[in-house]
Amino acid sequence: MTDTPAIVPPESSSAGPSDVDRMRSVTRRSFATGGIAALAGVGGWTWLQTRPFADGIPSPFRQMHRFNEQVGRALFSAEHRAPEFPRSRAGNPRVNGRIGWQKDFPDAEGWRLSVEIPGAPARRFALSEMTRLPRTELVAEFKCVEGWSQVVQWSGWRFSDFLTGFGLLPPASAPFALLATPGAGYTAALDLPSLLHPQTLLCDTMNGEPLTPSHGAPLRLVLPVKYGIKNIKWLSSIRFESARSTDYWTSRGYDWYAGL
Numbered sequence: 422m423t424d425t426p427a428i429v430p431p432e433s434s435s436a437g438p439s440d441v442d443r444m445r446s447v448t449r450r451s452f453a454t455g456g457i458a459a460l461a462g463v464g465g466w467t468w469l470q471t472r473p474f475a476d477g478i479p480s481p482f483r484q485m486h487r488f489n490e491q492v493g494r495a496l497f498s499a500e501h502r503a504p505e506f507p508r509s510r511a512g513n514p515r516v517n518g519r520i521g522w523q524k525d526f527p528d529a530e531g532w533r534l535s536v537e538i539p540g541a542p543a544r545r546f547a548l549s550e551m552t553r554l555p556r557t558e559l560v561a562e563f564k565c566v567e568g569w570s571q572v573v574q575w576s577g578w579r580f581s582d583f584l585t586g587f588g589l590l591p592p593a594s595a596p597f598a599l600l601a602t603p604g605a606g607y608t609a610a611l612d613l614p615s616l617l618h619p620q621t622l623l624c625d626t627m628n629g630e631p632l633t634p635s636h637g638a639p640l641r642l643v644l645p646v647k648y649g650i651k652n653i654k655w656l657s658s659i660r661f662e663s664a665r666s667t668d669y670w671t672s673r674g675y676d677w678y679a680g681l
């Protein structure tokens with residue numbers, strides 16, 4: 422993705438597929454550049470697209486700024502769902518990538534997921550605390566940049582439920598996150614709309630069985646709107662930040678967005 426600034430006129434209210442596509446590219450570009458303001462109706466929602474890094478928020482929307490930025494973007498990206506499949510189509514993906522794995526990993530009981538938000542004390546969650554969130558499952562195609570894919574059934578918790586359920590929505594000034602294994606041997610950088618996407622899950626099972634260590638136990642990220650490289654195994658920390666970080670694969674020349 423190139424980081425050229427975009428100048429796009431405000432859209433009127435009707436949102437056909439082309440408007441949706443256009444807004445999607447505006448969303449991507451404005452995340453990359455600091456962007457522009459546009460007003461759009463998407464699927465009946467009137468949503469103010471403000472500049473993520475600007476202070477000058479129109480006053481009627483000031484109160485709703487977080488809501489519009491985060492929930493609005495998530496609802497918007499929800500229109501771009503990855504296809505889902507019947508459970509019968511699911512099979513086992515190959516084990517692909519052990520980067521960041523360490524033989525002295527804590528067990529599931531000792532595992533902690535830490536969350537850092539600028540300006541707030543870091544928080545740590547035990548996996549047992551996740552059971553307070555509603556479980557959900559997903560059968561979707563898992564795609565590796567190497568060219569193979571596999572339909573897999575995953576279950577766990579929606580990432581958006583994790584953030585909202587534990588009061589972890591970052592401020593609008595921190596719309597990116599860097600996710601890491603213990604010791605950060607492997608990292609995946611993501612934008613907040615992708616994390617809030619309804620098909621983005623924190624998973625502890627695969628095809629109805631507890632996740633195995635080689636597939637990322639005790640906890641991995643699954644997001645079928647991105648290639649496998651962003652589906653980080655052995656997830657132990659999430660750090661929200663104001664600008665996008667490089668991650669394991671982008672520092673080796675892969676596309677930051679890695680979207681499907």
Ligand SMILES: Nc1nc2c(c(=O)[nH]1)N[C@H]1C(S)=C(S)[C@@H](COP(=O)(O)O)O[C@H]1N2
Nearest residue numbers: 514515516517518519520565607649652654
């Ligand atoms: N920690 C970690 N996560 C990772 C990787 C890795 O090497 N280390 N490889 C990625 C890649 S390239 C793919 S395709 C998938 C593979 O997941 P699987 O082994 O469960 O099939 O994990 C992703 N997540």
Ligand SMILES: [Mo]
Nearest residue numbers: 565566649650
């Ligand atoms: Mo991959």
